[in-house]
Amino acid sequence: MRLALNVNGSPVSADVEPRTSLADFLRESRLLTGTHLGCEHGICGACTVLLDGEPVRSCITLALDCEDRDIRSIEGLDDDPVATALRAAFTAEHALQCGYCTPGMMMTARDIVLRLPEADEERIRLELAGNLCRCTGYVGIVRAIQRVLRERPHVKPAPRAAVPAGRFVTPAPAATTAPAAPAPPQAAIPGDRLTVRVRLSLPRDVVWRAIQDPASVASCVPGARILSQENGRLRGEVLASLGPIRARFTGEAVVTYDPARYAGRLAGEGRDAGTATRLSGEAAFAVIEETPATSVIELEISYALRGALAQMGRGAIVQVFARELAETTGRNLEARLSGRSSTPTPQRLGVLSLVLRVIWQQLRGLFSR
Numbered sequence: 001m002r003l004a005l006n007v008n009g010s011p012v013s014a015d016v017e018p019r020t021s022l023a024d025f026l027r028e029s030r031l032l033t034g035t036h037l038g039c040e041h042g043i044c045g046a047c048t049v050l051l052d053g054e055p056v057r058s059c060i061t062l063a064l065d066c067e068d069r070d071i072r073s074i075e076g077l078d079d080d081p082v083a084t085a086l087r088a089a090f091t092a093e094h095a096l097q098c099g100y101c102t103p104g105m106m107m108t109a110r111d112i113v114l115r116l117p118e119a120d121e122e123r124i125r126l127e128l129a130g131n132l133c134r135c136t137g138y139v140g141i142v143r144a145i146q147r148v149l150r151e152r153p154h155v156k157p158a159p160r161a162a163v164p165a166g167r168f169v170t171p172a173p174a175a176t177t178a179p180a181a182p183a184p185p186q187a188a189i190p191g192d193r194l195t196v197r198v199r200l201s202l203p204r205d206v207v208w209r210a211i212q213d214p215a216s217v218a219s220c221v222p223g224a225r226i227l228s229q230e231n232g233r234l235r236g237e238v239l240a241s242l243g244p245i246r247a248r249f250t251g252e253a254v255v256t257y258d259p260a261r262y263a264g265r266l267a268g269e270g271r272d273a274g275t276a277t278r279l280s281g282e283a284a285f286a287v288i289e290e291t292p293a294t295s296v297i298e299l300e301i302s303y304a305l306r307g308a309l310a311q312m313g314r315g316a317i318v319q320v321f322a323r324e325l326a327e328t329t330g331r332n333l334e335a336r337l338s339g340r341s342s343t344p345t346p347q348r349l350g351v352l353s354l355v356l357r358v359i360w361q362q363l364r365g366l367f368s369r
Contacts, residue, residue: 005066007032008076016063023047023058026073034074034103038132045131048104049073055111074103082110085151089144097135105131109145117149126304196322198297198330202337204289207297208262210337211287214255220332222325232256234268247272249279262287278306297330 004013007030014029023040026032026049035058038046042060049058050072077083086109089095096102105128112119112127119127124145128138200207210216214234215226223239227250237250251270258264269280281303288296301322 001064003063003067005068006070008072018062018064020063021059022049022051022056022061022063022066022071025063026058026071032073032075036100036103038100043130043132044101045104045108046101048107048131050076050107050111055107074106077106077110080110082113082148085148086110086113086144089147090141093140093144093147095136095140095144101131101133101135105133105141109141109148112145113148117152119145119149121146126306129306193300193302194322196299196301196326198299198326199290199294200297200330200334201294202334203293204262204287204295206337207295207333208259208287210333211264211285211297212257216336217329217333220336221329238270247275247277249277251279280304297326299326 001016001018002013003016003025004011006012007026012030014025016025016029023035023037026035027037035049036046037059038044040047040059042057045057047057047059048055050056050070051061051066052070053072083106086106090102090106096105108128108131112124116123116127121142124142125138128141133141214229218224218226218236221238224236225238226234226236228235232255234253234255235251236253237248240247240249249270249272251268253266253268255266256264263284263286265282265284267282269278271278281301283302284300286298288298290296
């Protein structure tokens with residue numbers, strides 16, 4: 001198939017096979033071998049390039065998906081002032097050894113400098129979680145980024161294409177009589193954000209009463225369980241499996257309600273002792289009346305995942321995964337409140353099965369189009 005796009009500021013046109021990844025296209029067709037291939041599963045970050053100004057994994061991005069878009073590889077940053085400052089800082093702080101991860105690391109570091117000028121060490125380390133380095137221990141890399149943030153190259157971030165949050169989530173119709181949803185968390189949790197909406201064939205008042213019983217809601221979530229609750233403070237656990245990996249997140253949360261607005265907020269954190277993975281997050285939620293007999297639960301979620309399982313919290317597939325999990329919970333809750341028999345809620349969240357189901361749905365939609 002014919003592909004036309006922009007690479008490092010120059011228009012490029014070539015014939016490519018549909019299965020060709022962007023990384024292979026850059027390396028083999030354009031001989032831009034500064035883009036390195038490591039895991040080829042989107043985990044290590046060595047292949048990171050900029051797509052319309054956003055860092056992406058080129059090993060899991062199809063070249064044909066980049067039609068008419070702007071690609072910038074490490075070779076395209078020779079005259080970039082931020083990249084120039086980072087190269088000097090990487091040298092001064094001894095931020096590389098073998099250098100294999102460095103091109104992808106530079107792409108992410110540049111994004112941090114432009115997008116998060118006030119980032120502290122913790123935030124820098126969180127942003128680097130998707131770029132693996134087997135040599136340095138990251139200490140020099142973090143110092144190099146901190147050095148550039150202190151020196152602040154006087155450049156403006158390149159304009160980015162507007163990508164709506166929650167790409168796979170259908171936007172809500174405008175409503176004139178529904179109460180306003182609560183504002184998203186105000187950066188209390190540094191990390192990723194997503195929006196989820198679940199439609200239920202139940203009146204708003206029925207859903208609102210159920211929402212105020214955390215144990216009842218948790219019983220509809222695969223693998224979730226409330227261990228104790230008192231004065232809005234909850235203690236619970238979530239059991240999850242990803243193939244042979246088993247995780248048990250135990251933690252605490254605080255939930256508050258605003259009955260006048262049919263809204264509330266949940267904030268908490270948990271830890272899996274087996275993998276030392278920590279999860280913290282906030283969710284602003286609202287129950288919106290769609291019709292007298294139907295309602296919508298809307299959630300604005302901000303979360304951060306740190307540790308061995310952090311890679312499961314990155315990437316666009318999280319949006320689809322969150323929707324699928326929310327819809328499963330919604331179906332269970334609706335069946336319970338309606339008095340209908342339902343499939344028993346699984347005792348463990350099967351992450352792999354949900355991900356595979358999501359991928360299958362996307363493939364079906366692709367081929368149907």
